[in-house]
Amino acid sequence: xxxxxxxxxxxxxxxxxxxxxxxxxxxxxxxxxxxxxxxxxxxxxxxxxxxxxxxxxxxxxxxxxxxxxxxxxxxxxxxxxxxxxxxxxxxxxxxxxxxxxxxxxxxxxxxxxxxxxxxxxxxxxxxxxxxxxxxxxxxxxxxxxxxxxxxxxxxxxxxxxxxxxxxxxxxxxxxxxxxxxxxxxxxxxxxxxxxxxxxxxxxxxxxxxxxxxxxxxxxxxxxxxxxxxxxxxxxxxxxxxxxxxxxxxxxxxxxxxxxxxxxxxxxxxxxxxxxxxxxxxxxxxxxxxxxxxxxxxxxxxxxxxxxxxxxxxxxxxxxxxxxxxxxxxxxxxxxxxxxxxxxxxxxxxxxxxxxxxxxxxxxxxxxxxxxxxxxxxxxxxxxxxxxxxxxxxxxxxxxxxxxxxxxxxxxxxxxxxxxxxxxxxxxxxxxxxxxxxxxxxxxxxxxxxxxxxxxxxxxxx
Numbered sequence: 286x287x288x289x290x291x292x293x294x295x296x297x298x299x300x301x302x303x304x305x306x307x308x309x310x311x312x313x314x315x316x317x318x319x320x321x322x323x324x325x326x327x328x329x330x331x332x333x334x335x336x337x338x339x340x341x342x343x344x345x346x347x348x349x350x351x352x353x354x355x356x357x358x359x360x361x362x363x364x365x366x367x368x369x370x371x372x373x374x375x376x377x378x379x380x381x382x383x384x385x386x387x388x389x390x391x392x393x394x395x396x397x398x399x400x401x402x403x404x405x406x407x408x409x410x411x412x413x414x415x416x417x418x419x420x421x422x423x424x425x426x427x428x429x430x431x432x433x434x435x436x437x438x439x440x441x442x443x444x445x446x447x448x449x450x451x452x453x454x455x456x457x458x459x460x461x462x463x464x465x466x467x468x469x470x471x472x473x474x475x476x477x478x479x480x481x482x483x484x485x486x487x488x489x490x491x492x493x494x495x496x497x498x499x500x501x502x503x504x505x506x507x508x509x510x511x512x513x514x515x516x517x518x519x520x521x522x523x524x525x526x527x528x529x530x531x532x533x534x535x536x537x538x539x540x541x542x543x544x545x546x547x548x549x550x551x552x553x554x555x556x557x558x559x560x561x562x563x564x565x566x567x568x569x570x571x572x573x574x575x576x577x578x579x580x581x582x583x584x585x586x587x588x589x590x591x592x593x594x595x596x597x598x599x600x601x602x603x604x605x606x607x608x609x610x611x612x613x614x615x616x617x618x619x620x621x622x623x624x625x626x627x628x629x630x631x632x633x634x635x636x637x638x639x640x641x642x643x644x645x646x647x648x649x650x651x652x653x654x655x656x657x658x659x660x661x662x663x664x665x666x667x668x669x670x671x672x673x674x675x676x677x678x679x680x681x682x683x684x685x686x687x688x689x690x691x692x693x694x695x696x697x698x699x700x701x702x703x704x705x706x707x708x709x710x711x712x713x714x715x716x717x718x719x720x721x722x723x724x725x726x727x728x729x730x731x732x733x734x735x736x737x738x739x740x741x742x743x744x745x746x
Contacts, residue, residue: 305327305328305329305396305414305454306350306352306396306720306722307325307348307350307702307704307722307724308348308350308691308693308702308703308704308722308723308724309321309325309675309691309693309702309704310325310329310704310722311350311689311691311704311705311706311720311721311722312663312675312676312677312689312690312691312692312702312703312704312705312706313641313663313664313665313675313676313677313689313691313704314661314662314663314677314678314679314687314688314689314706315643315645315661315677315679315689316630316632316641316642316643316661316662316663316677316679317329317330317630317641317643318330318521318523318533318534318535318628318629318630318641318643318645319333319523319531319532319533319630319631319632319641320531320630320632320639320641320665321333322337322340322343323337323340323342323343323405323410324343324345324403324404324405324410324412324726326410326458326469326521327410327412327456327458327471327519328412328414328456328471328519328537329521329535329537329628330469330521330522330523330533330534330535330628330630331458331459331460331469331470331471331519331520331521331535332460332466332467332468332469332520332521332522332523332533332535333460333467333469333521333523333533334405334408334409334410334458334459334460334467334469335408335459335460335461335462335467335468335469335523336460336462336467336523336525337405337407337408337460338407338408338462341728341729341730342404342405342406342407342728342729343404343405343726343727343728343729344401344403344404344726344727345398345400345401345402345403345404345724345725345726345727346400346401346699346724346725346726346727347400347724347725348396348397348398348722348723348724348725349395349396349397349722349723349724350395350396350397350720350721350722350724351394351395351720351721351722352392352393352394352395352396352708352718352719352720352721353392353393353708353718353719354390354391354392354393354708354709354717354718355389355390355391355392355709355717355718356382356383356389356390356709356717357379357382357383357389357717358391358717359709359710359714359715359716359717360713360714360715361710361714361715362717366379376432376433379432380428380429380432380433383425383428384425384428388422388423388424388425388428388446389422389423389428390420390421390422390423390446391420391421391422392418392419392420392421392718393417393418393419394416394417394418394419395416395417396414396415396416396722397414397415398412398413398414398415398724399413399414399415399453405458408459408460408461408462409457409458409459409460410456410457410458410459411455411456411457411458412454412455412456412458413453413454413455413456414453414454414456415451415452415453415454416450416451416452416453416454417449417450417451417564418448418449418450418451419448419449419450420446420447420448420449420651421446421447422445422446422447423445424442424443424444424445424446424490425442426441426442426443426444426491426492427441427443429441430492440491440492440493440494441491441492441493441494441501442490442491443490443491443492443501443503444483444485444488444489444490444503445483445490445505446483446485447482447483447507448480448481448482448483449479449480449481449482449564449567450477450479450480450482450621451477451478451479451480451564451565452475452476452477452478452513452543453475453476453478454473454474454475454476454517455473455474455476456471456472456473456474456517456519457471457472457473458470458471458472458519464525465524465525466522466523466524466525467522467523467525468520468521468522469520469521469522469523470518470519470520470521471517471518471519471520472516472517472518473516473517473518473519473541474514474515474516474517475513475514475515475516475517475541475542475543475623476513476514477510477512477513477514477515477543477544477545477621478511478512478513478565479509479510479511479564479565479567480508480509480510480511480513480543480545480621481507481508481509481510481567482507482508483505483506483507483508484506484507484508484619487504487506488503488504488505488506489503489504490502490503490504490505490584491503492586499586500586500587501585501586502583502584502585502586503583503584504581504582504583505580505581505582505583506579506580506581507569507579507580507581507582508579508609508617508619509567509574509578509579509580509609510545510546510619510621511545511546511565511576512545512546512547513543513544513545513546513547513621514543514544514547515541515542515543515544515620515623516540516541516542517538517540517541517542517623518538518539518540518541519535519536519537519538519539520535520536520539521533521534521535521536521628522534522535526634529633529634529635530631530632530633531631531632531633532630532631533628533629533630533631534627534628534629534630535627535628536625536626536627536628537625537626537627537628538623538624538625538626539625541622541623541625542620542621542622542623543620543621543623544618544619544620545618545619545620545621546615546616546617546618546619547618569604569606570604572606574606575606575608577608577609577610577616578606578607578608578609579606579607579609580604580605580606580607581604581605581607582602582603582604582605583602583603583605584600584601584602584603585600585601585602586599586600587599587600587601622649622651624647624648624649624651625647625648626645626646626647626648627645627646627648628643628644628645629643629644629645630642630643630644637666637667637668638664638665638666638667639664639665639667640662640663640664641662641663641664641665642661642662642663643661644658645659646658657681657685658681659679659680659681659685660679660680660681661677661678661679661680661687662677662678662679663675663676663677663678663689664676664677670695671694671695671696672692672693672694672695673692673693673695674691674692675689675690675691675692675693675704676689676690676691677689677690677706685709686709686710686711687706687707687708687709688706688707688711688712689704689705689706689707689720690704690705690706691703691704691705698727698728698729698730699725699726699727699728700725700726700727700728701723701724701725702722702723702724702726703722703723704720704721704722704723705719705720705721705722706719706720707719708720
């Protein structure tokens with residue numbers, strides 16, 4: 286047992302970057318590449334579906350998953366820093382922590398598989414998933430001004446990051462088993478529902494401090510997208526069990542992007558999924574955007590110095606709703622990339638325990654993905670078959686850690702699963718976010734192998 290735990294500590298590093306989640310995955314801190322079953326292997330390793338021929342078919346009746354993640358706000362930090370004056374050491378440590386994340390970030394995502402539309406049977410699966418991603422980030426220039434004033438850098442970058450994305454993901458997966466392994470692939474259609482975000486290529490903002498005083502200006506174009514389409518592709522491989530061991534690898538979203546506004550200047554807002562309709566139409570301030578509109582927000586800071594402190598117009602700003610169409614009357618098309626991840630995993634069954642670990646690489650800091658390594662290990666206890674218990678832990682250096690736990694309840698053909706994790710912290714008062722997931726799954730009867738009976742032997746006389 287000690288040797289197994291040591292191997293998992295040496296092997297397991299992964300980054301939690303997923304477009305799909307489920308309660309069992311949340312309860313095991315994401316160590317899932319080789320242990321997901323049926324419909325739940327989609328989004329992690331489609332190779333596993335090739336080993337499901339003799340397992341019962343599954344239908345996901347209902348599931349809801351909510352995740353919130355930040356890199357500063359926690360009960361402990363609010364209590365520690367509210368109304369306090371930071372010394373230099375504390376200020377430097379906090380600033381370095383935020384700088385490592387490229388700003389003060391806040392990310393919210395919800396995942397809701399469409400009820401009864403996620404089915405697996407044999408080596409095939411059809412899945413649907415409704416996803417909402419929200420990303421907010423304050424720029425380092427603004428944080429540097431708050432922490433240190435204008436003494437360290439005369440030109441501060443004030444460009445924000447702001448995005449809201451809603452989509453439906455439809456996937457068809459199949460696996461091809463071989464003697465010692467199974468390969469699988471998931472082809473996905475990405476139905477873009479809505480998008481609102483700052484166009485980084487067309488936006489800029491800065492604050493300049495020099496001998497003349499403090500001045501600056503900024504322009505943010507917040508672009509809207511309604512109606513988009515794209516395709517994604519996952520591939521994966523997993524070994525057959527050997528002495529309790531399994532190994533696997535997958536490339537999730539190896540291909541994946543959504544092109545927005547392909548329908549031109551039209552588009553039917555009623556086509557928005559009812560589960561996400563509360564986000565559309567978009568409201569900015571007290572005004573509602575029309576289908577073809579985007580937002581231009583500008584500000585200007587006049588030279589701030591002692592001889593101008595009496596002026597009334599040192600800071601001016603303006604918000605303009607404009608019709609965002611081309612000369613032909615169509616809306617400009619733009620593309621959002623679905624971040625890709627590469628996963629490696631291993632698992633080992635020992636008596637009533639299942640140990641699992643993953644190694645995953647993200648390629649960019651976008652939405653759910655992080656361009657860094659993260660370690661995790663998890664264990665599932667199955668001594669009581671009807672109530673499996675799970676616990677997991679992950680770490681990516683510094684404050685990037687997670688403690689997860691969960692359980693399942695099996696009653697006849699119905700399975701209830703629940704998972705919860707403390708994100709960027711180990712306990713309630715230190716966590717800077719959380720994952721909460723629960724769901725019901727209906728499982729068919731197990732398929733039993735039957736041996737063919739030969740003819741009865743002739744009786745000797």
